Amino acid sequence: xxxxxxxxxxxxxxxxxxxxxxxxxxxxxxxxxxxxxxxxxxxxxxxxxxxxxxxxxxxxxxxxxxxxxxxxxxxxxxxxxxxxxxxxxxxxxxxxxxxxxxxxxxxxxxxxxxxxxxxxxx
Amino acid sequence: xxxxxxxxxxxxxxxxxxxxxxxxxxxxxxxxxxxxxxxxxxxxxxxxxxxxxxxxxxxxxxxxxxxxxxxxxxxxxxxxxxxxxxxxxxxxxxxxxxxxxxxxxxxxxxxxxxxxxxxxxxxxxxxxxxxxxxxxxxxxxxxxxxxxxxxxxxxxxxxxxxxxxxxxxxxxxxxxxxxxxxxxxxxxxxxxxxxxxxxxxxxxxxxxxxxxxxxxxxxxxxxxxxxxxxxxxxxxxxxxxxxxxxxxxxxxxxxxxxxxxxxxxxxxxxxxxxxxxxxxxxxxxxxxxxxxxxxxxxxxxxxxxxxxxxxxxxxxxxxxxxxxxxxxxxxxxxxxxxxxxxxxxxxxxxxxxxxxxxxxxxxxxxxxxxxxxxxxxxxxxxxxxxxxxxxxxxxxxxxxxxxxxxxxx
Numbered sequence: 001x002x003x004x005x006x007x008x009x010x011x012x013x014x015x016x017x018x019x020x021x022x023x024x025x026x027x028x029x030x031x032x033x034x035x036x037x038x039x040x041x042x043x044x045x046x047x048x049x050x051x052x053x054x055x056x057x058x059x060x061x062x063x064x065x066x067x068x069x070x071x072x073x074x075x076x077x078x079x080x081x082x083x084x085x086x087x088x089x090x091x092x093x094x095x096x097x098x099x100x101x102x103x104x105x106x107x108x109x110x111x112x113x114x115x116x117x118x119x120x121x122x
Numbered sequence: 123x124x125x126x127x128x129x130x131x132x133x134x135x136x137x138x139x140x141x142x143x144x145x146x147x148x149x150x151x152x153x154x155x156x157x158x159x160x161x162x163x164x165x166x167x168x169x170x171x172x173x174x175x176x177x178x179x180x181x182x183x184x185x186x187x188x189x190x191x192x193x194x195x196x197x198x199x200x201x202x203x204x205x206x207x208x209x210x211x212x213x214x215x216x217x218x219x220x221x222x223x224x225x226x227x228x229x230x231x232x233x234x235x236x237x238x239x240x241x242x243x244x245x246x247x248x249x250x251x252x253x254x255x256x257x258x259x260x261x262x263x264x265x266x267x268x269x270x271x272x273x274x275x276x277x278x279x280x281x282x283x284x285x286x287x288x289x290x291x292x293x294x295x296x297x298x299x300x301x302x303x304x305x306x307x308x309x310x311x312x313x314x315x316x317x318x319x320x321x322x323x324x325x326x327x328x329x330x331x332x333x334x335x336x337x338x339x340x341x342x343x344x345x346x347x348x349x350x351x352x353x354x355x356x357x358x359x360x361x362x363x364x365x366x367x368x369x370x371x372x373x374x375x376x377x378x379x380x381x382x383x384x385x386x387x388x389x390x391x392x393x394x395x396x397x398x399x400x401x402x403x404x405x406x407x408x409x410x411x412x413x414x415x416x417x418x419x420x421x422x423x424x425x426x427x428x429x430x431x432x433x434x435x436x437x438x439x440x441x442x443x444x445x446x447x448x449x450x451x452x453x454x455x456x457x458x459x460x461x462x463x464x465x466x467x468x469x470x471x472x473x474x475x476x477x478x479x480x481x482x483x484x485x486x487x488x489x490x491x492x493x494x495x496x497x498x499x500x501x502x503x504x505x506x507x508x509x510x511x512x513x514x515x516x517x518x519x520x521x522x523x524x525x526x527x528x529x530x531x
Binding site for chain 1: 463464465466469470473474480481482486489495496517520521524525
């Protein structure tokens, strides 16, 4: 049995940046209705740059590890950069191959951040 | 006698390992007899039915209508009360759109159980939006059984016009006490819709004994093809209902400014029907008849008790839905594994060739009732074996061990 890479399980069991940012500049609640995964993100911005990301979520190891990793990796990136982020970028960040059936699990957190950013205007 | 070799797909290997198919509640595998019956139709008899005064069309029509008779006998209905649909979902939508829209008004009540599949829920929610009817849910007990005391009270409420209920939950695998509920409904002139999508594959369903007004099921869950389902309706009700979809076949005559409708059951079968699928479904039913319900039920009961017995040895697994009587439990088990999300379990065990389903299984209100977002479901059929259960338990233990060994913090 080939479990996920150690970093995925670590992030799942001990997620980073959990919580809600008070007076956030942007936030979004993304739900995958077909499987029940659920991620709410809040963002602090400096102009068009991401200063901080926090999340509250429930779901499988892939979805929760992905948002935990993104909440670190995307800090300092601009709105425009993050909006062009796609599956292949994410797969690189996770460091494992994601099968098609786990596509939505992996992308849920990124979608939450992108939707939050889409609504964000200076 | 049960012959696994009748189901060629069961020999499939995934990642070099023998597949164990435990997702029968989603769709069952098909015996060769079904595949061959459909092949034979396409190779020798394919024509459009009820059209054309030619011998090929006559052959196809005879095969299609013979399939209807096989289905009617199977559930103890008359052939004019058997409507072929695309599946159980379409059957329920048909009832909601035709009987519902002509017989229900704002403020009328529909009683359902909390364990309904979305397909026996959303069509009624659509009527709520459209007509302003009210949906009332029968609660469950903690063990997953239907709360019959509450059900009796709800059915006694004023303006209850319809009871729409599943015969068995696709998540809990528990049978509902339908005889009691339908007796009350009948006495109160409440129209009943029975969702037999799950139950039809586990025991004989007899619409006369049940005394229901409508009953639906899908072909693919009873070892038949996808794309075909059955709606049974009491003749008197079907006759009064307006047609559902408009088109060929459902009409009597068409003029520039009006049309007349065809007789039952064709009135509800607009367009070219799923002919090969109806023939495949009949072949599946004939397979069941030949094998015998006794054989199927005996094997399934054996698997159910063995599965629960083996599962009881695992402290990290919880089963959702434990009826007091084992006889009320189908071999359908929704599981919770401590610390491992159902998606991860289904994916990782899937790599080991064990086919399971994770998610809410189209029953979000039921999962909300238990405060869960997802479960891992193993659903068995008569062709499964104790040896397969042993492998499943062994791999589950291995998964749990590896998952926790990796936690080095």
